[in-house]
Amino acid sequence: MDSSVAAGLLVEQGHEVVGATLKLWGGVSDSGCCSVADVDDARRVAQLLGIDHHVFNYTDEFNRHVVEPFIDAHVRGQSPNPCIECNRHIKFDLLFERAERLGFDAVATGHHARVVEHDGRRELLRGADAQKDQSYVLGYLDDAHLRKLVLPIGDMEKSEVREHAARFGLPTWDKPDSQDVCFIEASKGREVFLRRRIALTPATIVDRRTGEVLGQTDAAELMTVGQRRGVLPDRDGEKRFVSSVDVSAGRVEVGRLEDVVVSRLRLIQTSLSFTHDALANGARVLVQWSAHGTAQIATLRYDGEWYLDLAKPARPVAPGQSVVMYRADEPSIVEGAAIVSRA
């Protein structure tokens, strides 16, 4: 619905708008995303708005840049965010290039985030609706991208978007938001998805501090660093968190919160990306490492490689997760992003 309203608002403003649906996942899905019904709905919306609609097929690229790396990362015991990878490699890479070749001035999406011009520079800001803010998944965009990106609903509350949808007579206005990973069937989950593609590895669960063997899991790949739910649920009622996953050694370390908290996030150097100029060693930032997590104060530091020192210790962060940096003095403004290598 968000992208439909975005399109409708642009049409209303007098822009020449063409709707595009990206066909990303060629396999089975129950998320509604990329299904024939989904494309049909989008096409119908375009008809109602009086604009052309095209379907662009990126299934091969999606498989190569998003799905296969997602599977490979699990083999290494990492937990990437596939939506971020899709945005980086498909939407804001291939689609932007295509839009330029096809003669478009800008690409508009229905993300809840804002692009604001300030001192001749484009800044990416959190969406006005804090509950729906999607700036996290856009964290890797740089100034060049932001100059081509239009986010028409970023300064609206969700309720306002719904009102516009109803005003435009859009049939999808009561459709629930898409939430899940589009290529994983919600009814079957990540486990079934991975089991069909890779052999999952049994592992021993040990106490991080004492080395005591606490139990077994039949799939180390499904244990995520930082996870609490489902970790030895029947053992003794103690809350334990996963602090490390070593798939090849078949070893998962867990511990009580005070034993596993981290205060430093090491970053994959090549993943580090800034909206504008690189931040300096010692820069204070607010960091967020999940789509709807709470931002924490941290300091970006360099000792031959970049890392983040957290002001307050936190639950461990899974390697492969993206961390997005916001300005410490303007907590709405995105400054950059990187992938966590280890906590």
Add this chain to the structure above:
Amino acid sequence: MTAQYYFDHAASAPRRDEVADAMQRWQHGVVGNPSGSHRAARDARRAVEESRDEVAAFVGAKPGGVIFTAGGTESCHLAIAGVTEAHRRDHERSVIVVSSIEHSAVLDAAQFMAREHDDVEVRYAEVDNDGVIDLESLREQLDEDVAIVSVMTANNETGVCQPLDGVNSLSKGHVPGGVPTHTDAIAAAPWLYLPVVTGSMDLISLCAHKLGGPVNAGALIMRREVAIEAMVPGGGQERGRRGGTVDVAACVGFATAVRLTAKELTDVNDRVIDFQHKLCAALSFLPGCAITAPGVAKVPGTVHVTFNGIASDELLFLLDQEGVCASAASSCSSGAAVASHVLAAMHVEPSRAAGSLRLSMGPETTEVEVDALIGILSSVVYRLTNEN
């Protein structure tokens, strides 16, 4: 609005005025049910049977062999599933042999039967790099379990014609008792003289809208009696082979389309084959362009090419902007261009197949349109390659 240059006849041909006029009479007021006995029913029945005569003559079969269906997909499904079901009645195993480049109407029907029944198997005959069926590969698939062999007359994506006489000879000569043969002649029908070209085949599928007739009108035509089970038995129409009230207007429109196609066949072929040569000559100079299967017989109306390093999506988008209606020839149900199983079977490199383009013409295509197309396509291709 930019001028419209229609080069997607192979997807659906423009409706002929004569078709619309002929159908008019059967789309207003009382139209009798052709199965009834009173005068309105008799009028309707006569119109249906006159249509049946014309459709039969179009392929050189007897009118009694024509089963009207609601389109080509249903016709192909009835051939594959209907003959296989009949075969299953007195055989332990039933094998469906198809070429690997068949339209999904045939492929999906075959795969559906194999999925539903443990005793049904689908085997595929390979094609060579030009997309012509490899008769040796076909021969290898044939044994006493085969229920039906289906090979299209001309391929809907590339336009490449298939050696049906060879297909039929193998199917009849290589299996004791002979195997029923089916051909999807839908892509060939606007161009080839079907009484000769499909003359050896037992079952022929046609549809009207590729001939300028209505959609939802098609036929499965039996040149020789073949045991077949109805897929929709209710009502017993079409001699018990396809239940449901026969759509008089659709039959009349279909018959009008085949009559006009037959009448104009030679003239249209003569004219359009020149366009085909002109297009191929012009396109072969464009960067990265390769004419698909340049050395083999193709229907005159289709020019299929691939571009290295250009995505079909982008090509079609810019052509559309310039008023050119064309197609990548393979798309999924969402409308997205997808990798073609036909090009894969011909071992076309995936990078090339991703840049495929089918330009398909028809009786009303003019030289002015062809020249305009060459100009527009050239500018679009140069634009996409220069900026790559």
